[in-house]
Amino acid sequence: MAELRLEELSASNISAANALTLKPGQEQFITPVSYSAAAAVNDPNMTWQRVVVDGDHEVVGFIMGSFDPDADDEFRSILWRINVDAEVQGRGIGQFAVDALADEARGRGQDRLYVIWETGELGPEAFFLRTGFTPIGETQYGETIGALDL
Template identity: 40%
Template sequence: MSAQIRLAEITDANRDAVVAVRVHPAQERFVASVEKSFQDARANPEANPWFRAVCDGDVPVGFVMLSWNVTPQPGIAGPYFLWRLLVGAEHQGRGYGRAVLDEVVTLLRAEGASELLTSCVPGEGSPEPFYRRYGFVPTGETDEDGEIILRLELASQP
């Protein structure tokens, strides 16, 4: 099954429903909440945060946030960095994560981007296998928090 989603701007009308999206409790150590993502975006405007609600129809099922077209600098990877991707616990296993990445890749290619970076905490339950199945590969680097840096070459993705 291929999930049908849309990436929607976050407004006063949908903000509470988007903030209410939560991953499984066992995944919380691997991905920050939507509220924490908003805090990080406010605290790091130089990272040019771009974020959207992941919606199935009008129902928020997830959240995605990237650093969008930034000059890499200490603490900020780029130019395009997948900062957060989460799918609500009750919506997982339906293809939403892959659908979000498909949408993001389409947008980035339209911007002329050649790669997308992300990072993840290693360990049992980490999203690393999901990212690797999609085509991300480890760069051999880690960030200041010890997260593994992964790269997706956009030219090689279908």
Template identity: 40%
Template sequence: MSTALSLAVLTPDTIDAALALRVRPDQEHLVAPVATSLAEAYVHGEAAWPRLILDGDRPVGFVMAFFDLRFHPDRPGDRPRSGLWRLLIDAGHQRGGYGRFAVEQVCAEIRRRGGTRATVTYHPGPDGPVGFYTRLGFRPTGELSGTQVVAEVEL
């Protein structure tokens, strides 16, 4: 991993590189492809924050955050949530610190927008990313989102 890590807005010049990112075949059931994420970002508008993870000018992954910092008076007890919606590190670039960098940048953006917690959902099985998120401070809330574990970290 170089010291020139950054997150970049996707552009017409970078879309093909983003769409070419792939996890290992044994991880495909854990994360949706970039194309699915971009379709979700399109329909969710400003709530979605898709970014390409770059090492210098080389795409190494994709991250998408979601932001909901508004108070919902019609839902007492419901807390606004922001967090990590999708994280995909290309198979050839895994275990290089890129995922940690991306999660840290998402958390920094949540803080910049006034948030105090970050939320993530993940596949709960032994092949899932529970260890990764635990090392970053995320703790299960006891909730499920479909079949996925919901975890949070205080910022």
């Protein structure tokens, strides 16, 4: 891996972000990046979308969070989506992206970052636990709510 860096999601890199591959079974837990981009149009000031670039140009991941100081606790500072290309999973790219989102949350005066995940075989739970999130409850639909103290 070369040096990782972040770029804002843009017209020049959204195709590469949409082309990120998944390991078999992960597709049921991931929404396409283009859906995330469309959701951000409603309030671009609160939505934080970045691609992770390896070296000079290769997009290897995507992360989306949002910040809303007027929302309920778990929606004030939340990680909505994270995708890391199947070929490079397990190499620290997801941790790099989560750390960057946590830094952004701290910079916006937040003291916790939240995430909501669906449990299941091949799901993201082990990843979120490894990156420091702790389960703190469940949604009304049975999804896990996790928090990362900043």
